[in-house]
Amino acid sequence: MIRCKNVNKNFSEKNVLSRIDFEISGGEIFGLLGPSGAGKTTLIRILTGQLAFDQGSVIVFDKDVSSLSGEEKKNIGIMMDQFGVYERLSCIDNLKIFADIYGVPHDRIKSILEQVGLGEAGAKPAATLSKGMRARLSLARVFMHSPRLIFLDEPTSGLDPQTMGQIHKIILEKKKEGCTIFLTTHNMEEAYKLCDRVALLHEGRIIESGAPEEICRKYNHQKTIKLHLASGEDIVIPHENGSAKMLYRLLSDGSIETIHSSEPTLETVFLELTGRKLEEGA
């Protein structure tokens, strides 16, 4: 669906993207993780043909991104980090504008609003919606023309856990329908939950990529098991064959209250590779 090879982008003298290489298959959710200023939005703008790049190649729908026609671009849906809704207009009127642009019949608007849980809020001006509802309105706009490829730039940034969960559900439903989703986030839990593969972006470079579980396993240097016992004691034992007897004994005795293996999270992997947190400065 997307092939990005050795892409470089400079703004004036500053290098913002360097040697970006990845491929995304159809029906996949690909996550781009990085702190603010890492180059995530710039990369989305390049992949959607809104911004020219200095070097490399970007192939979308088996065509060079710069040669995509208007009709082909209609297969792309983009939600940016700022929702960009017309605040004085109602949710329905907001969607009507884009239904007209994409040539979608207006009777689809109601079902789209219901799909994102805004069925009751159709007549409300966007200015009166909560941040979470605006995010869902923005998603409704993205899904309106049933794009095959969806770009979501930090779709849950600043939202409460409940709204976040609702949006995750909608994203996973879209995946089931066969959409390919490119998601940027600095929320590693979100990436872990949603993405088939992720790439960690730092200062314009991809420093690691792969399935979230694989990355976490790859950087599991400690290989320990943390136990919290019923007695209140915390113990750490090596994750190896020799610990099996002890573990068996403690389990048989019913002394273990919680048990955790020590694989790192994407956050700690990022910290290990860059020395900074994903959400720093975000």
Place this chain on the structure above:
Amino acid sequence: MRNSLIIIKKQFKDTLKNKTVLIQFILFPVLTLIMEKAISIDGMPELFFTKLFSIMYIGMAPLTSAAAIISEEKEKNTLRVLTMANVKPWQYLTGIGLYVWFICMIGAGVMATGIKREDIPFYMLVMAVGFAISILAGACIGIFSKNQMTATSIVMPVMLIFAFSPMLAMFNDKIKKVARFAYTQQLKRIMDDMTFSEIGTEGICILAVNAMLMVVLFFVAFRKKGLE
């Protein structure tokens, strides 16, 4: 062109709910109707308020509304969303320009109700030219400004110069000497006599230079800033 029509339709709905822009379009036509009916002083030139307010309308409404609409869309990120939906910058700007011009022409139609029937086409032509130049000026400011606050701070002095200099020129010769370089002053001269004969070559040159300047500034602003 289809996308431009969608922008016009969107803008029409939005303006009905946007009091700040709506008042720009309504203020002078309503004031003209009231003042022409309510005030009559001996020796006052015929259609004094219609002509004065028409020039102020030219210098104010299209300029401020075009700048306000474009800068608001930039600030609220809706312009980016439109361009991502494959609306080309020229389609957007054409839509906004035509919309503002059309609404202002309706306002001009209201203001023309007191004018002799045979002078109305001439009056509307002068207003149409004035609106077009002001829209270009407003679009320049809208494109150049990052947000509404910047747009307002640029629009205010520009609008004061174009909208009020013809009125001030009536009372002060020094201001008149400077104001004659503004297109609004030249349009006032045309409108005072309802004929092109009074304006002369100099006036036509000033009008043409003003119009060219706005076109050049518009393209410079667009090339430098785009719609980002």
